[in-house]
Structure formats: structure tokens, C-alpha cells
Amino acid sequence: MSGRVLFVTGTDTGVGKTVAAAWLARSLARDARVALVKPFQTGVADPARDGDEAFYRAALRGTPVTIRTLVSLPEPLAPSIAAARAGAPIDVAAAIDECRALARDHDVLLAEGAGGLLVPIDGATDMADFAAALDASLVVVARPSLGTLNHVALTLEAAERRGLAVELLVISAYPKRAGVVERENLRFLRSRRPDLPVVTLAEAPLAPPDPLAGLDARAHGPASPLSGAIARGESSG
Numbered sequence: 623m624s625g626r627v628l629f630v631t632g633t634d635t636g637v638g639k640t641v642a643a644a645w646l647a648r649s650l651a652r653d654a655r656v657a658l659v660k661p662f663q664t665g666v667a668d669p670a671r672d673g674d675e676a677f678y679r680a681a682l683r684g685t686p687v688t689i690r691t692l693v694s695l696p697e698p699l700a701p702s703i704a705a706a707r708a709g710a711p712i713d714v715a716a717a718i719d720e721c722r723a724l725a726r727d728h729d730v731l732l733a734e735g736a737g738g739l740l741v742p743i744d745g746a747t748d749m750a751d752f753a754a755a756l757d758a759s760l761v762v763v764a765r766p767s768l769g770t771l772n773h774v775a776l777t778l779e780a781a782e783r784r785g786l787a788v789e790l791l792v793i794s795a796y797p798k799r800a801g802v803v804e805r806e807n808l809r810f811l812r813s814r815r816p817d818l819p820v821v822t823l824a825e826a827p828l829a830p831p832d833p834l835a836g837l838d839a840r841a842h843g844p845a846s847p848l849s850g851a852i853a854r855g856e857s858s859g
Contacts, residue, residue, distance in 0.1 A: 625657075625725035628789065628848070629753035630734040633764040633773035638794025640674045642763045642823060643734040644681040645834050646792075654729035657688040661717045661752065662736050662743060665698030674734065681833040688728065692717045702742040714747050718755045725756070733758065739780050750784050759789040761848075766796045766804040766822075774811060778818075788818065790848050796822040798838070812843055819846045 630643045647658040658678055666673040669691040678689045693712055695704035705712045725731040733756065735741065735749040742748050753760060762777055764770050774791065781788050791811065797804055812820060820843050826836035 625655075625728045625731050627721070627725050627731045627733065627756045627758040628761050629749075629756065629758035630732060630761045630763060631739045631749060631753070631777070632735070633738060633762065633770065633777045635737045637763050637765045638792075638823070639734055639763045640677050641681075641828065641834070641837070642761065642792045642794050643674075643732055644678050645823060645837055645839070646761065647678070647687050647732050648682055648685050648834060649839075650730050650732075651682075651685050651687050655686075655727075656730045656732065657690070657724040657728040658682070658732045658734070659689075659721060659724060660691045660734050661693065661721065662701040662712065663691050663694045664701055664704045664736060665696070666694060667696055669694045677833065680830060688724065690720075690724065692720055700741050701736055702744050705744070712744050714743055714752065718752065721756055731756075739777055750780065750786060753786055754784060759787040761790045761792060762788055763792045763794050766793050766800070766807055768803055768807075770807055771810060775814075778815070789846060791815075791818055791820045793820065793822045795825045798824050808842070817844060819843050819848070 630639050632639045647656050650656050660674045663669045663673045669675040675691045695708050697704045739750045740748050760781055764774050822840045824838035
């Protein structure tokens with residue numbers, strides 16, 4: 623593969639991966655040819671209308687980003703379970719091949735996982751295995767609220783045990799008027815992992831005509847090419 627591959631995973635479901643992936647795609651598309659892929663979408667019949675792809679297309683309207691959904695399953699379950707219940711086994715190898723082909727044609731491939739890093743795709747493959755097959759580094763997305771310290775630590779430990787590099791930690795929906803929980807969680811994560819670039823994305827309406835308006839990205843900690851791209855033109859703290 624010629625293009626760089628970033629796998630966007632979460633510490634849990636509903637932490638803001640889709641918002642972070644779309645925002646990152648728009649940021650990187652300023653200087654690079656970007657593809658944004660949802661390899662495994664569950665819980666929707668038409669991903670371009672109801673799924674994460676629909677949000678990508680609304681958020682990236684007018685931005686030259688290639689958008690794809692590779693597998694879509696109707697029930698909102700882990701991909702392996704949704705596929706078994708639908709009687710539609712997932713061809714993981716085909717999804718890997720399609721991602722590799724997109725990476726060859728772009729400078730950056732962003733692939734957004736489903737749920738967390740160890741969510742099963744089939745009986746033998748989880749999201750971490752899929753990221754490893756793509757030689758991807760990780761963007762880990764977390765919530766700012768109580769419980770996130772444990773979820774972040776578990777995700778980072780799982781990634782490191784599998785030899786997956788974590789390039790960026792994104793704290794999504796960070797309150798514009800953060801309370802003691804959010805401030806202390808951010809402070810703790812920065813002190814525990816001073817080597818890891820962190821970006822906070824502020825809470826925003828996520829409404830048309832620009833669902834990404836008002837995210838107010840702020841970079842914290844060490845710079846990296848990726849966090850630099852995210853934080854360009856934004857304030858940092």
C-alpha cells in the first residue's frame with residue numbers, strides 16, 4: 623500500500639468516532655488525497671441514508687474525500703453477531719483487499735471501526751486484527767466523562783499488546799464549560815501518557831448545514847504530524 627492508513631477506534635460505542643473520523647478527514651483533505659471508509663456498518667438498511675456514511679457525506683459536502691461503506695447489516699449488533707443473524711457471513715479478506723486498494727489510490731485512508739478495538743468481525747477476527755492487517759496506526763476516540771480513564775487505559779493496553787501504534791487520542795464532545803470531572807480526566811491522561819498527542823473536540827450541535835461547525839479542536843501535549851494537521855488554525859492548550 624502506498625497510502626498511510628489510520629484506523630479510528632473507540633473506547634466504547636457511542637463515544638464520537640464518526641464525528642472524529644469525519645472531522646479528521648476534512649482536516650487532512652486540505653493537503654492530501656483522503657479516503658474515508660466504514661468497513662463494517664451495523665444497524666442500518668441503507669448506509670448512505672441512515673448510517674455513518676450519511677453523516678460523512680453531510681459533514682464533508684464540498685470536500686474532496688472518497689467515501690465508502692463496505693459491509694452493511696440491518697441489526698445494531700457487533701458485526702459477527704449481526705452477520706450470523708442475517709445469514710450473511712462477512713468476507714473479511716475482501717474488505718481488507720478493498721481497503722488496500724483505496725489506500726493505493728490515496729495519500730491517507732481513514733477506516734472507522736465499529737465499537738471498540740476488540741469487537742468481533744467474525745469468529746476469528748476482531749477490529750484489532752483488521753487494523754493490523756492494514757498496517758494501520760490507531761486514532762483512539764474517548765468520551766470525557768466519568769469512566770473514561772479505565773476505558774482509555776484498557777484500549778491503549780490492548781493496542782500495545784498487539785503491536786498497534788496509537789498515534790492520537792481524541793476526547794470527543796468535550797464540554798465548552800468543562801467541570802471538574804472532564805478537566806481532571808484530561809489532566810490525568812496527559813500526565814499518565816505524556817508521550818501521546820491528545821486532541822479535544824468540543825461539544826457542537828452537529829446539525830446542518832455544517833455538522834462539524836463549532837467542534838473547536840484543541841491540541842494538547844506533544845506535536846505529531848497528525849495532531850498538527852488537526853490543530854492547524856485552532857487554539858491549543
